Each structure stands twice: as structure tokens, then as C-alpha cells.
Amino acid sequence: MTEIFEAVRKDIADEHAAIIQYLYHAYSTPDEEIRGKLESIARDEMRHFKWLNEWLVKHGQKPAIERSSLVSTGTLKSLIEADIKAEIDAISQYIDHKAMTDDKELIALIDRIIADERSHRTEFEKLLEELESKASAESDNPSGPSEGPALGAHEAALLQQALEHEYTSLLQYLYHYFTTGGSDEYEDFSIDEMKHFGWFAEALAERGYQPLLEHKVGEVKTAPEDAAKSNLSLEEEAIRKFSEAREKIRDGEVKEIFELALEHENYHAFSLKKMLEKLEKASGKKFTVGSLKELKDKEK
Template identity: 30%
Template structure:
């Protein structure tokens, strides 16, 4: 249920970023204030209720201040979702309390967990990078491919985080520097470079682990990263040919 809400929030991000570009602006990649405290699942859900209240109040304020009908309509559409999410999280608070939902993360911090958290850091970084580039490029084919690969990287992040929890670790959701090139060829060159580096890193990690399940996961992600490299290489050739 929470994943479905997250997908709706991603849709909001797309709509807002595309609108900013239409207005000749540049979408921000800065992460807003997060409420990460709380010792129980019910506490986390209460934090999400408060997070939604923050968003609802901001959208209502912005709707009052903006006079462009198209943008006002978009914000009203997003506000409707946020109000629904607010009710969902209030329900989740009650549900978590009744069911006694517990934090299943552990305290394992060995090399395996460190490697998986490194993977999460990479995946989070390229998700932001590919989405940003998809908003900024004027190449429609590149835009579509960048968004497709960003979705695939979201899958990777989920797989890695779930694996960390499975082995009693604690996923760390952080990112490194995002390439903010605005010229399509520069974007693709940066993407090819990072994909080549990370494919090699996943390959090394897979060779080092003795866990068959983890090895299979790392090799699967490695193969996806190789595919991304090939897709971006083809797009770069086309872009340079047209240029």
C-alpha cells in the first residue's frame, strides 16, 4: 500500500518537474525535510501523517497565490492525492498499533551490508540523475529511455534494500553527486561512464560473495547495468550523428 502511494508521489514529481521546464526553469534535486525519528512502525506512520499535512498546507497556500489556471489545476489535482494519502497514513497508524507491527531491521554492518548499501547509494544517485536528464533533454527517444532506466534502477534499489533487511542489516538511503548536464550528449557520456563503473563493481562484488542468492542478485543487476550502457551508447551515437 505504501509503495502505491510512493508511485503516486513519483507521478507528482514528474508533473511538477515537467511544468517547471515548460516555464524555462530547472527542477531542483534537493531533498526536502524528512521525519526519520520514531521507534515503532506506528511512529513512522505518524511521521508520514505529519509529512502529508506539511504538503497539504503548502499546496493550499500555493493554489491561493498562483493565478495561472493550468498550474492551479495541476496543484489542485496533486492536493487531492495528498489529502487521500493523509487519510491512508492515519489508517496505517491504527493498523500498525492493532497488529503490533515491528521494525524488522537489524544491526549487521559487515562488508556484505556495506556493499549492498553502496549499491543503494549508486541506484538512488542514478535515479535522480536519469529523471533530471529526462526532464531537461529535448531528445524524445532519450527522454523515454532515461525514464525507463530510472524505473529499472528503482527496482534495483528495492531489491538491495530488501536483501539488507533479510540479512539483518539497515538500508541507508543516501545519494552521491548527481550529474546535472543539460546537453544531451554530455548527459549520455556521463551515464555511460557511471554504468560501466558500476557494472564492474557489481561483478567484483558477485565474485567475492559466497551467498548464492546474493551472487545471483548482484549478477542480475550487473547485467541490467550493462544493458543500460549499451542503450545509452546507441543514443549517444545517434545524438552525435544528428549534431
């Protein structure tokens, strides 16, 4: 089974890359219709990422959050061409990996994913035809973010910092969702972080900045109490950063984004504290501020 596990890990890394590649491309065009189609396809790839990780974990494997290489710059036309190639390569790879296993569940899952990828390829091919038929400069010139309200470099840096934090939190919550019994709360929190990720990235793109879609996920703790403490530490860091950013941001719309994200993070932190209380009560331990500080010190 080792060979198929490695094959599925490769598929997951490629799905992760596809998600980010399509989001990069979505944030690189001012065309709302194209952006919407790219974001919709990226959401399909997120589902593939989740399903394949669930299959891995079900068979006693650790979830995979690595990411393959991707294409993030170019003309809009060349980006869509890269997306078509990504789908063609994915279909071919899934067909090869399907031949490596007799696991009926995995075979059915791969067949479903292949159907999605073929649909995506068709969507991208239609997009490319539409671009080539338009007599506009956009289809020939390097794509760039749309014009939006002015945003200073320092404010943009705060948005970029928040974006990186949410990408990191998203992946960590997904990892814990897969490794701690499929906690519904962790799945819900990951969805919230994905929303924040999109808000911050779009705010940057709409104001003339190319969002950098990078994360800082390190060693992920898997024991339930350690996972909850690590997630609480991330949430408290987000609350501190977002509170500071909200005071420094002058753009009213961006300030509102930070305020809404901050409300979500406060709720996550509250829920995690309640989760810790239950876990530590069950294990006979007592959760204290000091115990959390000790954990933070170890993680530095």
C-alpha cells in the same frame, strides 16, 4: 513568476523527502502488508515529483532534485504518525501555493496532488488505528528490520554501495529526462534504477541492516552529448562494481539480484553508446574510448 517557481521547487523537495521517508519506513518493518502500502504511497509521491518537475521545465526552469529533511527512525507507531503529519503539512502547503498562481495547468495539477495526499493521510490514519488495535509488541517496541539470511558486514557494505549508486543514477536519469526533451530511454532507465534501488534496500533490510538512502549527485551536465557520456560513465562504473560484488557475495539470493541488475546496466550501456553514435554523427564528431576517458578524468 519567480515566487511560484520557488514554491514549486519547495513542493518538489518535500515530495522527494516523502518518497525516501516512506521507503525508509517500509524497510523498517517486517510486516509485508504495511510495507506494500508504504511502497505504493511512495510511488504516488514519485509521480508528483515527476509532474511538478515537468511543469517547471515546461516554463523554462531547471528541474529540482533537492530533498527536504525527513524522519527515518523511531517505533513503527511513531513513524506512521510522522507520515500523517507529513501529509497534513503537504496539503496545507499545496493549498497555500495554489493561491499564489493563476496558471490553470498548475492549479489543476495541485488539485490532483492534494486529492492524492488526502487519500494518503486517510491510509496512514487507518494503518495507525490497526497498529493501536493489535495487542503485539511490534506496535510498542522500536521497529527493526526482519530476520533474514546471515550477511557479513563486507557483503552488506557492497549492497549499500550499490544502493547509493542506483539512487544517484536514478536522479541523474530523471534530471536528463526533464532537460533533454523527455527522452523515453532516460525515463525507462530511471525506472530500472528505481527497481534496483528497491531490490538492494530490501535485501539489506531483510538481512538485518538498515539501508542508508543517500546519493552523490553532483553537477549534472545537460547538453545531450555530455549527458549521454556522463550517464555512460555511471553505467560503466556500475558494471565494474556489480561484477566485483557478484564474485564476493556468498548469499545466493543477493548474488542473483546483482546478476539481474548487471544485465540491465549492460543494456543501458549498450543503448547509451548507440545514442552517442547518433548524437556525434549529427554533430560531426566521432565517439572514441579516448574521448570518454577524457570526460571521466575531468569528472574526477
